Amino acid sequence: MGEFIQTTIGGLTLGAQYALMALGFSLAFGILRVINFAHGAFYVVGGYLAYWITNEVGLPYVLGVIVAVLGTAAIGYVFELFVIERRIDDHLATIVMTLGASLIGGAAMLSLFGAQAAQFEGGLTGTFRFGGVFVPHARVMIIAVAGLAIAAVYLLLYKTQVGNALRALTDDREMAVAMGMRPKVLFPMAFAIATGLAGLTGALVTPQFSLAPFVGEHVLMISFLAVILGGLGSLPGAVIASVLVGLVEAFVGTYVGGSWAPLILFTGILVLLVARPSGLLGHRTIIDA
Amino acid sequence: MRTTRTRLLLVAAALVAGPALAACGSDATSGASGSSGGDCVLKIGTLGPLTGPAADFGLSMEATAKFVASEANAEGGLEVGDKKCKVQVSSYDTGYTSQGAAAGATEFASKGIKFVIGPLGATELTGMKPVAARYDMLLAANGFGRDALEKKYPLVFHLGPGPFVWAGPIIEAAKKEFNFKNVKVIAPNDQSGDDIAIVDEQQYKKAGLDVARDTYQRGTQDFAPVVSRLLRSKPDLIDFASSPAGDVGTMIKQLRQAGYDGTFARLGGDSTGEITKVAGLNNMKDFFYYAPVNFGSDEVKKIQPAFKKATGMEATGISLGWIPGARTLLESITEAGTINDTKAVAEAMRSHDLKDDLLGQGVYTGEEEFGVNQEMSWPFNMGVIKGGQPATFTQLEANK
Secondary structure, X not given: OHHHHHHHHHHHHHHHHHHHHHHHHHHHXXXXXXXXOOHHHHHHHXXXXXXXXXXHHOOOHHHHHHHHHHHXXXXXXXXXXXXXXXXXXXXXXXXXXXXXXXXXXXXXXXXXXXXXXXXXXXXXXXXXXXXXXXEEHHHHHHHHHHXXXXXXXXXXXXXXXXXXXXXXXXXXXXXXXXXXXXXXXXXXXXXXXXXXXXXXXXXXXXXXXXXXXXXXXXXXXXXXXHHHHHOXXXXXXXXXXXXXXXXXXXXXXXHOOOOHHHHHHHHHXXXXXXXXXXXXXXXXXXXXX | OEEEHHHHHHHHXXXXXXXXXXXXXXXXXXXXXXXXXXXXXXXXXXEEOOOOOOHHHHHHHHXXXXXXXXXXXXXXOEEXXXXXXXXXXXXXXXXXXXXXXXXXXXHHHHOOOOEEEOOOOHHHHHHHHHHHHHOOOEEEEOOOOOOOOOOOOOOEEEOOOOHHHHHHHHXXXXXXXXXXXXXXXXXXXXXXXXHXXXXXXXHHHHOOOEEEEEEEOOOOOOOHHHHHHHHHOOOOEEEOOOOOHHHHHXXXXXXXXXXXXXXXXXXXXXXXXXXXXXXXXXXXXXEEEEEOOOOOOHHHHHHHHHHHHHHOOOOOHHHHHHXXXXXXXXXXXXXXXXXXXXXHHXXXXXXXXXXXXXXXEOEXXXXXXXXXXXXXXXXXXXXXXXXXXXXXXXXXXXXX
């Protein structure tokens, strides 16, 4: 019974981490219709910024996290404004641009910090134990932050004028512009929020796993998976899918074997997408290109 | 033009899954080995993952090649017959893949390169051997695969000893240092992971220990399910075999968080420095591993500054461990007196006395495991971290 509870908690914490990873990715697609292949690179940059502030500059970890969020958001803002925005309606071009940014980001971290993983322990190292169940403090923090981030993004999009404007621009850009909305202000801001979330995730999660120049590739894969499974552009879908992926990985990994988890997971996703091509909460729409 | 999300999705999915992106070749020099206008140039190829998660391995191998080249060039060049040949190193990034290594062999062949230091992974070597054989290319490689060396590829050598040689002696030595009976071996579920994990498992069995092997998907980031599974059998020793350093560090961290109090081993390629960085020395606590060199020895301390000066990077255990094998290749080229006839150089390598200032007296092994005696087995060490204290080293001899 203890192992079952442990596996469930493990799956939920894994799902929360995946949700945090997928949130920014889903936001960029949901608002800008940009599949951000640099999401993993922003995650890595966020991790290294937090590491640099904490280990090299010697400031508290909390400040490292804040700098990571602001730094990646600023890079994302500038990148959207000067690069993405120029070809925002050309989806293939934005894919190539973000892919290029991803390679540049990884290579830059490799040049600055070297190929070896960084020694980054973060702020929380203890573990809660009850019965045979253990939950590291850092995971509890990640779940809490993931919950707050999801709530904040939801409130921003659905309960504020900025959110209304962003959604209006997504639905019909020309009409929204005619109504006085300014995509050159709002889109960079939305992209900055998305990359800031990637940076936040990197700052929080890399101390628990490892921090090296190319660890973002897996993050990109998981984010992409969760976003497709949940329904492209659907934030609630991405969150639900993340938790599902986490639970499947945990239960299969524990009871069947680590090698079987991807096989069973991807087979399940394949079946689900055949039955429901738009994902769990997505809906099929046509985009003008 | 109208495009659906589905089409966009297909393009994106193809890009996510596109492993070809990882295999980006690079070469800084051009032109074949040879003599023109009186200048003799020997071009040595080196290849491995120079970017990506395993870049530490590839960069270490590249640095080894650069270091031995710098040693030869410091003497005015490598003596070949009546000439002194300048040694140049040409690098290729394999992306740690079989196809990347095969592409590297073709690239080297197009440049007339006949001698290669590398590749280093089992899958890379599998992909490279047939292509290299087509061009009579001599490989001083490292791959620990169970069929790394084969009779049908007489120009393939091992730069250093493999797990067949060192796993048994290290396990016997570790039994005196740590108390363990129930062992779990874990490694990624691919050739590079399996080949070493299976050898380790066999050696633990030979040592009379209760051992079981498990696998995980390469690329896993959160090992919580793997940790739960590992702990179920209550092992008192967990051996990570050749799992990537970042994975090992993360697993150690998560196992300690889960309350595991036993011993860890890493009987695979040495990357203890990086594992320690990820896991933290306190979490390592009780850990033993295959160490190609003793970082406390005078010979190693002496060579480290020169290595950094020549290569621009700090010497790693594996880069230092490969130096004697790489030197053997250059000395054999001198002995054979040719920079073109790889068969003659291979013959010179086979009759080399394998004596080196850095690691001492080596022996050729491999007959029993591979059917071919072309593995240069230098004295090696068991590194031990006990109670979270920095590593100590015990020198061991190869099982010939």
